[in-house]
Amino acid sequence: MPNHSAHLIACHECDLLQREIPIPLGGEAHCCRCSAMLYRSSPGTFDNTLAFAMAAAILFVIANAYPLIGIDIQGNTNATHLFGAVRYLWDHEMLLISILVGVTTIVIPAIEITMMLYILLPFRFSLVPIGVPNILRVLQSIKPWSMIEVFMLGILVSLVKLKDTSTIIPGVALWSFGGLTLMLAAVASSFNPRDVWQRLDNISTRENQHE
Ligand SMILES: [Zn+2]
Structure with a gap:
């Protein structure tokens, strides 16, 4: 049958x-x-999504490795990384905000990008990654918690408010965050889970024919 x-x-x-x-x-x-x-x-949407996800991974590393902004107040310059900002909030007893910023701007985007690459890269070479259905489910459920764009908006509002009292020096990470926001939006709009299921079907059909 x-x-x-x-x-x-x-x-x-x-x-x-x-x-x-x-x-x-x-x-x-x-x-x-x-x-x-x-x-x-x-x-070509599958290849586009892979390219966007790889660009997002590179920008994510740069955004976390370099200073976000430098603030110059009367000759005293301070520069901070994203992780430094999370630690500052933690040290100043704003635990909930610290956890929220850390989870929504570092942990969840890192998981999202890693899972995307874990699914897309092997398929590009006709290999089947293990546990695709579970990963697609996890990706779907964590998506609302990735809030890079909200963080970006918060930074821009703060910069506008601070510009009268101090000199703001935008860091490499700030530009990377801008690019990362665009890349994650591009990944979300071009990713089609149906492509993944079709590739999974094609590979298993091919393997069955060989047996
Ligand atoms: Zn219907």
Whole structure:
């Protein structure tokens, strides 16, 4: 008996089960009951996502390795790293804020980028990473906690307020954070989990044919 379940897809809006149909490049498939978009076929999105994720990884390392901003007040210059800011908050008994900043701007983005590369890189070389379904689930659940853009906005507001009382020297990490915000947005918009499932299917079909 043929396994038809692999070709069924549930509409994320109304839960109607429908069979997948092949669509041309650039085309979209819509739900036949509520017209929500089910999936699209965009050429090269997998490679684009991988490129964006690699750029995000490089920018993330630079953003954490170099000073974020320098502040010059009457000849006294102070520069701080992101981790230094988290530690400062911790040392000054703002534990909750320190944990929130650390988790949302360092821990979660690091996990997100690492998991993306863990999934995308092996597929690029036709290898299957272990535990893809669980990783996709984790990625989905941690996404709302990655708040680089909120942090970036907070820094910009603070810089505008501080500029009258002191001289602000933007550090390399600040520019990297700007780039990282854009790259993470690009990864989120170009990543299509359906591509991952299709590659997983293709590789397992190929392996079954070889056996
Ligand atoms: Zn629907």
